[in-house]
Amino acid sequence: MFKSLSLKVIIFGFIFTFFSSFGQSFFLGLFNSSIRETLSITHGQFGTIYASATLLSSFILIWVGKKIDDINIFRFAFYVTLLLSFSCFFFSKASSIALLFIAVFLMRFSGQGLMSHTATTTITRYFTKSRGKALSVGWFGLSTAEFILPVLIVYLLTITAWQNIWIFISILILIILPSASFFLIKKLDFDTREQVDSNDLKKKEIKQWNRIEVLKDYRFYIICLNMLAMPWIATGVFVYQSFITESKEWGSFVIAQSFMFYSILSVVTLLGSGFLIDKFTSRKLLIFMNLPLLFSTLILFYFDNSFTSFIFLGLIGVSNGLANVLGSSTWAELYGVKFIGSIKALTTALMVFSTAFGTALFGFLIDRGFSIEQIAMLSFIYVFISLILLFFVRNKLNPKYI
Secondary structure (H helix, E strand, O other): OOOOOHHHHHHHHHHHHHHHHHHOHHHHHHHHHHHHHHOOHHHHHHHHHHHHHHHHHHHHHHHHHHHOOOOHHHHHHHHHHHHHHHHHHOOOOOHHHHHHHHHHHHHHHHHHHHHHHHHHHHHHOOOOOOOOHHHHEEEHHHHHHHHHHHHHHHHHOOHHHHHHHHHHHHHHHHHHHHHHHHHHHOOOOOOOOOOOOOOHHHOOEEEEHHHHHHOOOOHHHHHHHHHOOOHHHHHHHHOHHHHHHHHHHHOOOOOOOOOOOHHHHHHHHHHHHHHHHHHHHHHHHHHHHHHHHHHHHHHHHHHHHOOOHHHHHHHHHHHHHHHHHHHHHHHHHOOOOOOHHHHHHHHHHHHHHHHHHHHHHHHHHOOOOOOOHHHHHHHHHHHHHHHHHHHHHHHOOOOEEE
């Protein structure tokens, strides 16, 4: 299905999305209780630290992420690798609120931000005809991590200190990522593209939008409202998974086990959506992206049985699988790939910002006595309104041609 260089780009994306998991909310949320116990802080205090550090990382990502359009991809990936390894080591030393803030900032910036940005930008820029399938396979790396790591980390926390886990991760990054980058993308440059047939070359070229032009397009904001629903709601769920478990009386391992179901459905959706995108385009599939997320909020609102944890996270997994691929391919379809690094730096920063918003909002509401059911209903209202707005502009989501 993919030729040699194409396969290398996809493997690179897979590895980098896998390692981005160390800065993702689902992973950091696994250490929530341990960190709060170590530092003697509340849910709300942890949420404030997490949200403010994430917010700072989103602002800096807008500028640093843009550099992928100016620096050789291999060099950019190497710098990101060094930063991620250092960030993990620093996280192990978070012994005060100030150090925790810096540690969370570094992990969110290097892990969730730059690692995923590097992977998806590289794949999006390189592929044209097979972009959907390539992105879906690349994002499979994160889904694999979501399947393996929750249960593994919950187990490791029972036999060793959480600080030791982070030191091991830091060493693992230095062992694997530099050599993987060297063998997979050393020869890749800005002009390297997937080979397409002559019929594709004859098609009309779309207008290549720069970031300023994108910011003047009203469609960008409506799409973003929908793109950002998944990050802020899922982040709130992941970071405060212990609160949900306690509220629903599900037991300590139920959420961790449910993550496996979440991951399976996320992977199935990822692989299926890649083929669908290449056949029907991202623009036509966008309206379906948040429907499972909408139903998941209703599940959380109405049901308490521990079995519903699997349905709840499974539905989030379906939306996540769609969002991961659509979040990159939609922008390329609408605005071209010439300035895709700059555009994706902005959208990735907005995504990171939305996770900060979700963390802060959940923590604020929890500390003020809101139940998880009330929080679920607020989430439902947001998703519903954003879907209605997208429905009205669905027929206007077409690129401009030269």
